[in-house]
Amino acid sequence: MDERAIRICARGVRKSFRDRKGEVRVLDGIDLEVRDGEFVAIVGPSGCGKTTLLNCLAGFERIDGGTIEVDGEPVRSPSPRRVLVFQESAIFPWLNVAENIAFGVSSATPPEQIRRTVQRYVDLVGLRGFEHVYPNQLSGGMKQRVEYARALAVEPDVLYLDEPFGALDALTRLEMRREIVKIWQQTRKTCVLVTHDVEEACELADRIAVMTRCPATFVDVVVNPLPHPRDPDGSELRLLRKRLFAALGVERRV
Amino acid sequence: MVKPRTRAFLTLAGWALLLLLWQVIVSLTRPAALQRVALAFSTPRDGSVCVVVLGTVGEMMLQEPLSLEIPAAESEGLRLRAWIKASQPTVVGMPPEAPGGDTLKSMLQTVRQEFGGGLEPVEVSLPSGTDSCAEARRRAAMTQSARAIRAAWLPDPWEASRALIEMAANGELLRHIVASVFRVAAGVGLALALGIPFGLAFGSFAWLSAPANAVIQVLRPISPIAWLPVATLAFGGGDLAAVFLIFLAAFFPVTVSTAAAVTSVDLKYRRTAINFGVRGIDLARRVILPAALPSILTAVRISVGIAWVVVVAAEMLGVESGLGYLVLDARNQLRYDRVVAAMMTIGAIGFLIDAAVRYVERIELERRGLAGHG
Numbered sequence: 001m002d003e004r005a006i007r008i009c010a011r012g013v014r015k016s017f018r019d020r021k022g023e024v025r026v027l028d029g030i031d032l033e034v035r036d037g038e039f040v041a042i043v044g045p046s047g048c049g050k051t052t053l054l055n056c057l058a059g060f061e062r063i064d065g066g067t068i069e070v071d072g073e074p075v076r077s078p079s080p081r082r083v084l085v086f087q088e089s090a091i092f093p094w095l096n097v098a099e100n101i102a103f104g105v106s107s108a109t110p111p112e113q114i115r116r117t118v119q120r121y122v123d124l125v126g127l128r129g130f131e132h133v134y135p136n137q138l139s140g141g142m143k144q145r146v147e148y149a150r151a152l153a154v155e156p157d158v159l160y161l162d163e164p165f166g167a168l169d170a171l172t173r174l175e176m177r178r179e180i181v182k183i184w185q186q187t188r189k190t191c192v193l194v195t196h197d198v199e200e201a202c203e204l205a206d207r208i209a210v211m212t213r214c215p216a217t218f219v220d221v222v223v224n225p226l227p228h229p230r231d232p233d234g235s236e237l238r239l240l241r242k243r244l245f246a247a248l249g250v251e252r253r254v
Numbered sequence: 255m256v257k258p259r260t261r262a263f264l265t266l267a268g269w270a271l272l273l274l275l276w277q278v279i280v281s282l283t284r285p286a287a288l289q290r291v292a293l294a295f296s297t298p299r300d301g302s303v304c305v306v307v308l309g310t311v312g313e314m315m316l317q318e319p320l321s322l323e324i325p326a327a328e329s330e331g332l333r334l335r336a337w338i339k340a341s342q343p344t345v346v347g348m349p350p351e352a353p354g355g356d357t358l359k360s361m362l363q364t365v366r367q368e369f370g371g372g373l374e375p376v377e378v379s380l381p382s383g384t385d386s387c388a389e390a391r392r393r394a395a396m397t398q399s400a401r402a403i404r405a406a407w408l409p410d411p412w413e414a415s416r417a418l419i420e421m422a423a424n425g426e427l428l429r430h431i432v433a434s435v436f437r438v439a440a441g442v443g444l445a446l447a448l449g450i451p452f453g454l455a456f457g458s459f460a461w462l463s464a465p466a467n468a469v470i471q472v473l474r475p476i477s478p479i480a481w482l483p484v485a486t487l488a489f490g491g492g493d494l495a496a497v498f499l500i501f502l503a504a505f506f507p508v509t510v511s512t513a514a515a516v517t518s519v520d521l522k523y524r525r526t527a528i529n530f531g532v533r534g535i536d537l538a539r540r541v542i543l544p545a546a547l548p549s550i551l552t553a554v555r556i557s558v559g560i561a562w563v564v565v566v567a568a569e570m571l572g573v574e575s576g577l578g579y580l581v582l583d584a585r586n587q588l589r590y591d592r593v594v595a596a597m598m599t600i601g602a603i604g605f606l607i608d609a610a611v612r613y614v615e616r617i618e619l620e621r622r623g624l625a626g627h628g
């Protein structure tokens with residue numbers, strides 16, 4: 001059994017939105033446990049409530065029922081200890097790469113130390129030489145790297161990733177998966193990734209939870225202990241994918 | 255996309271077209287000049303001159319020889335007097351100095367005294383031909399056109415430019431430009447200093463935006479010109495009243511646009527900032543303001559444009575400087591060439607101000623990696 005401490009503990013999380021037509025139940029009793037340093041993926045069809053779940057875990061949305069605790073403390077508001085990387089690029093266009101990465105670092109930090117932190121994460125995501133470039137001159141993949149560097153620079157305990165590759169082209173997407181694995185192996189942050197891409201989840205995560213259409217619950221949780229780098233065409237991953245597709249209600253020959 | 259050089263050329267072409275149109279309209283609408291009845295003499299020759307009187311449409315009213323010999327002087331003086339009495343000329347074309355000219359002058363002087371001096375003498379030199387009456391007729395015609403009465407009318411581009419150059423040369427124009435620009439700068443500066451923080455506050459706090467909007471939306475439709483009496487009463491006319499009106503003209507657009515820009519700042523930027531623990535004043539300074547900056551700069555440009563329109567109107571009351579004052583003052587002197595010269599200046603300065611603000615806007619946005627707006 002896993003000896004690591006439990007970082008995130010969600011029990012019976014319920015969330016609904018009120019609109020003109022009435023109440024939309026989005027999350028309907030979600031249970032999730034994530035251990036320290038674990039990489040968990042949540043897959044689900046589009047519109048099932050993945051972003052909503054992350055917003056709740058990060059403290060951006062109030063939940064209507066259940067509990068969410070991080071390190072044993074209930075989550076009430078957002079905190080730099082758990083950073084959410086948004087589905088669409090949210091780096092600030094008016095700041096250059098270095099300034100974006102330094103954004104969350106406390107202004108009480110000595111400038112020299114800020115500079116060193118920025119440099120460390122610039123190097124980690126491979127953006128050396130682009131420190132003074134503004135986002136409008138960066139490619140989609142580079143913007144994504146800035147986003148990770150900015151999140152990591154505040155040394156959070158938990159990283160929430162909301163479909164981080166959604167806006168990227170297929171090639172860049174493959175490249176960024178490797179990048180994420182590399183970053184995760186080097187930093188060993190606790191990561192929760194949501195995606196509708198089963199292959200992505202299989203390649204990245206230690207554990208994969210499958211969400212149903214909303215009102216959403218988890219229908220299956222699959223453990224994926226394969227070491228990195230993983231061969232996407234290996235027999236283990238093929239079996240895993242088959243099981244996930246079945247859980248999602250999509251029959252597919254692989 | 256048009257190349258910059260083509261664009262500059264097309265801009266100039268547009269201005270040329272404007273000048274052409276102006277010239278055509280003025281020439282077509284200008285009323286005909288009114289000709290005065292003119293008396294004229296030929297150059298004295300052999301002790302006599304030819305006397306001609308032309309009427310208001312250039313018709314010959316009289317053509318007679320006049321002797322300047324001493325013995326005949328008195329009776330000839332009476333003849334001249336009779337002609338003048340009959341034809342009532344108001345200008346007289348005199349030949350340049352020549353022998354016998356003094357006699358002519360003293361005869362005329364006698365008549366003028368009798369008529370109360372209503373005869374304006376104009377010296378017109380002409381090559382004297384063999385026919386002295388032809389010379390006198392030519393002189394009368396030239397006198398008429400030189401002293402024709404032109405009704406006050408719109409100047410054409412040349413006349414306006416001449417007035418413009420004249421006022422520019424004697425420093426008058428610069429004084430008025432400085433006065434107007436100063437008022438706009440003061441009014442707009444005040445509007446930005448108050449409007450941007452107000453807009454930030456209205457945009458940030460929902461409970462503030464409803465009452466603020468209620469106030470702004472009923473004050474905004476009131477033209478700054480309608481505030482003129484109130485401003486004069488409150489500030490006693492002068493610079494302060496004008497600056498107040500410009501402030502009003504710029505304050506509402508700046509405040510409303512800033513508030514709108516703040517409310518439309520993308521939620522993901524706010525959430526990112528909050529996620530990193532950036533809140534309150536820091537959030538406004540580091541995220542809201544830069545995110546709203548493109549819209550704020552556009553609002554500034556529009557406000558400066560409005561302010562420039564309003565300053566001219568504001569200067570038509572209670573101040574003694576500025577381009578608006580210049581327009582009114584020139585009108586009161588019936589100097590329409592100056593009126594139009596002032597209008598040209600207003601247009602040109604307005605154009606330059608807009609170009610300058612656009613430039614600053616572009617530089618600011620580029621410096622902040624936000625190029626591509628405006």
Ligand SMILES: Nc1ncnc2c1ncn2[C@@H]1O[C@H](COP(=O)(O)OP(=O)(O)OP(=O)(O)O)[C@@H](O)[C@H]1O
Nearest residue numbers: 017018019024026045046047048049050051052053
């Ligand atoms: N603020 C809101 N108000 C009302 N309904 C909302 C709100 N946010 C989300 N929803 C609804 O909740 C459901 C889940 O939305 P969510 O964005 O979490 O889906 P998602 O799984 O992230 O989708 P995608 O894969 O397209 O990103 C949707 O039906 C959506 O319409």
Ligand SMILES: [Mg+2]
Nearest residue numbers: 050051052087
């Ligand atoms: Mg989503």
